[in-house]
Amino acid sequence: MKPPFDHQLKAVEFFKKRGYIGGLYWEMGCGKCRAVIETFKCLRKEDHTVKMVVVAPLSILESGWGDDIKSFSEFTYFNAHDSMVPFNLKEDILLVNFESMAQKKNVHITKHIRTNLLVVDESSKMKNHKTITTKTLLSWQSLPKYKIIMSGTPAPNNPIEYWGQIEFLHEWTLHKSFFAFRNTYFHLQRGSQVMPLQRGQLVSKQFMREVLSQGWKYEITKDNLAKLMNQINPLVFWLKKDECLSLPDQVDEVRLVELGVKQRKIYNEMKNDLITEIKNTMITAQLALAKCMKLREITSGFAIDVDSNAVDIGECPKMQELLDVIAESGDHQIIIWACFKWDIEQIFSVLEEKYGLGCVRTLYSATKDHMASINDFKGNRARFLVANQASAAHGLTFVNCSLQIFFSIDYSLERYEQAKARIHRAGQTKSCTYIHLIAKNTIDEQILKVLRDKGNINQVVYELLRR
Numbered sequence: 001m002k003p004p005f006d007h008q009l010k011a012v013e014f015f016k017k018r019g020y021i022g023g024l025y026w027e028m029g030c031g032k033c034r035a036v037i038e039t040f041k042c043l044r045k046e047d048h049t050v051k052m053v054v055v056a057p058l059s060i061l062e063s064g065w066g067d068d069i070k071s072f073s074e075f076t077y078f079n080a081h082d083s084m085v086p087f088n089l090k091e092d093i094l095l096v097n098f099e100s101m102a103q104k105k106n107v108h109i110t111k112h113i114r115t116n117l118l119v120v121d122e123s124s125k126m127k128n129h130k131t132i133t134t135k136t137l138l139s140w141q142s143l144p145k146y147k148i149i150m151s152g153t154p155a156p157n158n159p160i161e162y163w164g165q166i167e168f169l170h171e172w173t174l175h176k177s178f179f180a181f182r183n184t185y186f187h188l189q190r191g192s193q194v195m196p197l198q199r200g201q202l203v204s205k206q207f208m209r210e211v212l213s214q215g216w217k218y219e220i221t222k223d224n225l226a227k228l229m230n231q232i233n234p235l236v237f238w239l240k241k242d243e244c245l246s247l248p249d250q251v252d253e254v255r256l257v258e259l260g261v262k263q264r265k266i267y268n269e270m271k272n273d274l275i276t277e278i279k280n281t282m283i284t285a286q287l288a289l290a291k292c293m294k295l296r297e298i299t300s301g302f303a304i305d306v307d308s309n310a311v312d313i314g315e316c317p318k319m320q321e322l323l324d325v326i327a328e329s330g331d332h333q334i335i336i337w338a339c340f341k342w343d344i345e346q347i348f349s350v351l352e353e354k355y356g357l358g359c360v361r362t363l364y365s366a367t368k369d370h371m372a373s374i375n376d377f378k379g380n381r382a383r384f385l386v387a388n389q390a391s392a393a394h395g396l397t398f399v400n401c402s403l404q405i406f407f408s409i410d411y412s413l414e415r416y417e418q419a420k421a422r423i424h425r426a427g428q429t430k431s432c433t434y435i436h437l438i439a440k441n442t443i444d445e446q447i448l449k450v451l452r453d454k455g456n457i458n459q460v461v462y463e464l465l466r467r
Contacts, residue, residue: 023236056121123149126164260315
């Protein structure tokens with residue numbers, strides 16, 4: 001087992017001094033999960049009966065927390081996503097995803113939270129005081145004896161998003177009432193016009209709807225921002241990736257994504273048809289592999305019809321997971337790898353709509369000017385580069401970027417390693433992070449396993465037939 005890094009040990013000391021109540025506002029790739037696991041080890045020495053409950057995004061419940069628990073500790077854990085939370089928890093750690101934490105079937109969660117350690121991973125989920133996630137977590141505020149929140153981008157849009165997280169962590173630090181907090185630190189502004197708000201001032205919902213529809217926005221002055229951060233800073237440990245000199249050169253991360261109901265049905269039907277065809281026909285392993293690769297299209301949200309046209313199947317949870325990862329990453333430049341023309345065009349459209357015209361460049365067969373795309377991305381004139389490995393996996397250097405997302409993965413080990421090497425090369429000064437969006441219980445998992453093990457890609461066919 002690799003020892004924890006220096007900054008992770010400092011996190012343990014930070015939490016210990018604060019009575020195991022605090023936050024990690026660490027940039028993606030700094031190893032937040034490992035730091036919390038090491039903290040739990042320390043806490044266990046002081047309180048032998050304490051358990052840990054982790055609320056986290058579904059995509060990292062098993063591939064993030066589960067893998068780290070197995071890799072860096074001897075703790076046992078129970079993943080409650082596919083099961084009801086047990087009344088008597090025998091395991092050391094309970095893992096619960098945000099979507100199911102408030103469901104009636106999981107009535108026993110509050111029992112396990114009481115007097116134990118509650119960890120909220122990606123606490124920016126509490127950025128909106130109106131959501132069921134925020135309301136549920138705040139209703140648990142007084143139950144756990146120990147509390148930890150974690151996020152790489154705790155307030156991605158506006159400092160007003162800190163309230164729910166800090167209120168959960170330490171009651172009344174900012175203000176018990178969201179509205180009083182907002183009126184204390186923020187004002188309404190439209191251009192150079194300022195509308196001051198008085199603490200405790202009551203306004204109707206209709207009035208606020210009219211004001212906001214007229215272009216007024218909540219803003220904060222430098223002085224008030226300084227006052228706000230002075231309240232928050234003692235409660236959290238801040239860290240950026242380039243400050244962690246002891247971080248490894250490369251960090252791999254997997255985000256497991258559940259297929260939609262319709263998507264899963266189509267996937268299973270095609271898989272069964274392909275298995276039958278492969279078993280009943282004398283075909284080469286390479287041809288069988290090519291047929292299996294059609295399953296990858298469905299995990300990306302489309303299928304090829306009889307006329308060889310791409311047809312939208314109406315569901316693509318990977319796209320939402322992509323947007324969530326981008327939101328977590330702050331303002332970093334990102335390379336997004338995609339295997340299909342459909343993927344690239346859909347990603348391009350979604351990102352331009354959300355982040356503005358001109359924020360995306362592409363690099364694939366239909367890109368008119370490859371060099372212009374390359375130079376715009378390297379020159380920081382575009383935040384995103386959506387590329388196909390066959391078009392951009394060799395000979396290019398993008399050390400201006402340290403984060404890659406694999407939206408869909410190629411079965412070529414050479415192209416996979418070359419794609420990762422675009423940012424991990426001479427001139428790179430930051431740790432490189434690679435995030436894989438993998439559709440759960442699909443061919444995606446088999447392909448990634450073979451690539452990581454540097455195995456024979458024909459194993460994918462074998463695994464498909466065996467399952």
